[in-house]
Amino acid sequence: MTNRSFRTWSIRAGLAVLAGLALYFTFRTRPVPVDLAHVERGSLRVTVSDDGETRVREVYVVSAPLPGRVLRFQGDVGDPVTAGETVLAHMLPTSPAFLDVRTRSQLGASVEAAEAARDLASAEIGRIEAETVFARTELRRSEELAAEGTISVAALDRARKEARAADATLQTGRAALEMREHELATARAALISPLLAASSPPLHSNGLPVRAPVSGSILRIFRESEGVVPAGTPLAEIGDPTDLEVVVDLLSSDAVLVSAGDEVRIERWGGDEPISGAVRRVEPYGVTKISALGIEEQRVNVIIDLTDPVEKWRRLGHGYKVEAQIVRWQEDDVLQVPIAALFRRGAAWAAFAVRDGRAQTVPVEVGETNGRMAQVLAGLDLDDVVVLYPSDRVTDGSLVEPRARPGEGL
Numbered sequence: 111m112t113n114r115s116f117r118t119w120s121i122r123a124g125l126a127v128l129a130g131l132a133l134y135f136t137f138r139t140r141p142v143p144v145d146l147a148h149v150e151r152g153s154l155r156v157t158v159s160d161d162g163e164t165r166v167r168e169v170y171v172v173s174a175p176l177p178g179r180v181l182r183f184q185g186d187v188g189d190p191v192t193a194g195e196t197v198l199a200h201m202l203p204t205s206p207a208f209l210d211v212r213t214r215s216q217l218g219a220s221v222e223a224a225e226a227a228r229d230l231a232s233a234e235i236g237r238i239e240a241e242t243v244f245a246r247t248e249l250r251r252s253e254e255l256a257a258e259g260t261i262s263v264a265a266l267d268r269a270r271k272e273a274r275a276a277d278a279t280l281q282t283g284r285a286a287l288e289m290r291e292h293e294l295a296t297a298r299a300a301l302i303s304p305l306l307a308a309s310s311p312p313l314h315s316n317g318l319p320v321r322a323p324v325s326g327s328i329l330r331i332f333r334e335s336e337g338v339v340p341a342g343t344p345l346a347e348i349g350d351p352t353d354l355e356v357v358v359d360l361l362s363s364d365a366v367l368v369s370a371g372d373e374v375r376i377e378r379w380g381g382d383e384p385i386s387g388a389v390r391r392v393e394p395y396g397v398t399k400i401s402a403l404g405i406e407e408q409r410v411n412v413i414i415d416l417t418d419p420v421e422k423w424r425r426l427g428h429g430y431k432v433e434a435q436i437v438r439w440q441e442d443d444v445l446q447v448p449i450a451a452l453f454r455r456g457a458a459w460a461a462f463a464v465r466d467g468r469a470q471t472v473p474v475e476v477g478e479t480n481g482r483m484a485q486v487l488a489g490l491d492l493d494d495v496v497v498l499y500p501s502d503r504v505t506d507g508s509l510v511e512p513r514a515r516p517g518e519g520l
Contacts, residue, residue: 159433358412447461
């Protein structure tokens with residue numbers, strides 16, 4: 111073989127090797143980069159979470175005990191009050207209303223009628239007094255004649271009877287006159303104008319005091335300015351701010367999973383550490399509410415007691431927003447896998463376990479879940495490696511490799 115032929119053969123062989131290598135690297139199966147996680151043992155807690163609101167357990171609304179004019183409220187929200195001692199408000203009687211022309215004319219006529227009835231009763235008393243004087247005179251004369259034996263005993267008894275009847279008639283007449291006087295005073299009182307009432311001194315300078323029924327603090331003031339109010343108008347709301355509870359309105363489908371005595375963690379309340387609590391009561395009725403998305407929901411109130419000392423949550427007040435996590439189930443030693451590794455295969459759960467560098471589909475029996483981790487009842491073992499967020503490129507038997515993280519290999 112000549113040198114020229116050998117050179118030609120070497121070049122062709124080299125080109126063939128390069129072409130073969132190019133074809134190999136072009137068509138070879140490359141591992142799919144994936145995120146991996148280990149199956150592990152640890153504590154697992156399943157909670158039902160929702161926003162809640164703090165409230166004083168016993169709230170008292172102080173109302174106006176009678177219609178009248180309430181003076182300006184002197185206290186402020188947050189001020190302490192003592193039961194039976196702290197005066198929350200003062201009430202004065204209201205001034206009469208202004209009268210229209212027709213009503214004033216009618217009331218004026220009533221006054222004139224009352225005056226006429228009084229005069230009539232007074233004249234009647236004059237007549238009765240004259241008859242009474244005559245009856246008494248006749249009685250004295252009859253007693254003198256009876257002593258002389260001139261008249262009979264029956265005539266004397268009749269004289270006595272007529273004198274007593276005259277006295278009784280006089281008393282009746284005087285009572286009728288007094289009644290007519292009161293009727294006249296009532297008719298005149300109906301004509302009292304607001305201007306005349308305002309110029310008269312009040313019966314009580316400070317009015318009727320309205321005192322706090324219980325000890326605590328002022329939570330809310332409904333009416334601060336002076337004004338006329340009807341009976342039953344709310345004036346202030348008081349309660350004990352150290353006696354708080356939390357009310358959470360859960361979806362009815364979540365409320366059926368909660369029971370009295372369940373442990374609760376109060377978070378996102380503004381403090382550095384969560385507050386411990388316990389479910390006291392799940393109310394037995396639901397209320398229809400419309401969510402922010404316009405969806406009609408059935409909500410159930412769950413009442414929670416705070417079990418930590420008051421010093422830990424003293425900054426909380428009435429009507430504060432919190433987040434309550436009600437512990438529905440928890441175990442300390444649970445075989446668990448991230449939820450991100452699970453996917454549906456028919457009606458069952460499955461996961462891709464990495465074995466010898468390849469993804470293998472493994473049926474998984476799942477127990478309790480909390481949205482991040484799931485309890486593994488069967489299918490996976492401790493320290494198994496599973497694929498997180500498997501894409502459509504990962505199939506049964508696919509080569510996989512850990513995904514390179516930003517900054518790795520630098």
